[in-house]
Amino acid sequence: MLKFVVRTRPRYMSATLGFGGGPSARIERLRRTVTAVVRYERIESYYHRLDEARGYTERLLQLAIKNGPKDPKTMELADYWLLEKDLVLKLFKVLVPRYSNYTTSFTDMYKLPTVYPGKDGALGILELKGNPWPPVLPDHRSKDQYLINQLLEAAQENSGSRSSLHMEETQHFPPTDQILNENAESDSLIQNFDQINIQTTENSNK
Numbered sequence: 001m002l003k004f005v006v007r008t009r010p011r012y013m014s015a016t017l018g019f020g021g022g023p024s025a026r027i028e029r030l031r032r033t034v035t036a037v038v039r040y041e042r043i044e045s046y047y048h049r050l051d052e053a054r055g056y057t058e059r060l061l062q063l064a065i066k067n068g069p070k071d072p073k074t075m076e077l078a079d080y081w082l083l084e085k086d087l088v089l090k091l092f093k094v095l096v097p098r099y100s101n102y103t104t105s106f107t108d109m110y111k112l113p114t115v116y117p118g119k120d121g122a123l124g125i126l127e128l129k130g131n132p133w134p135p136v137l138p139d140h141r142s143k144d145q146y147l148i149n150q151l152l153e154a155a156q157e158n159s160g161s162r163s164s165l166h167m168e169e170t171q172h173f174p175p176t177d178q179i180l181n182e183n184a185e186s187d188s189l190i191q192n193f194d195q196i197n198i199q200t201t202e203n204s205n206k
Helices: 022-040 047-067 072-081 086-099 147-171 176-205
Strands: 042-046 107-111 123-128
Touching (some): 022 042, 022 047, 022 072, 022 086, 042 047, 047 072, 047 086, 047 107, 047 123, 072 086
Antiparallel strands (some): 042 123, 107 123
């Protein structure tokens, strides 16, 4: 089972190998594409053609890893799809050891931007993983040292220090409920003291 989405129907490919080539010319074009991928490990062509050839490349690598060079059917398949016969040796000596422990697909595809004016067909890149070429996508660059990020970080630190200082200041003041309770207790003490004074004055008058 291939480890990426595959079309259930064959894709229409115009201008395979001249006008009116038919299915045999289509297969011949795909064989050339698969051979080029194994040879150069990264090629650029029409996107739909690369997408169609990708499935055959993945299946060839999958069977080569599973069965090895001693299986006659696998050797026949490799001999059919690889037009340059020295690539059969590369398949089993270089690519099979490289991908034997892979749990993902063995290839990557990228769609290139459309250039105007130019041809109508969308272009793409098909490559084998682990190839010696520079990466298609640039490495992720850290933006922590950018001026705007440094200013934002300093502002956050300043805001955090202000909030902590505010918390320290508020800790010196008692809670509102405690203040209300203390005021209520003092009022009750004052009322009791007034009642005592009234009683003492009445007793002295008598």
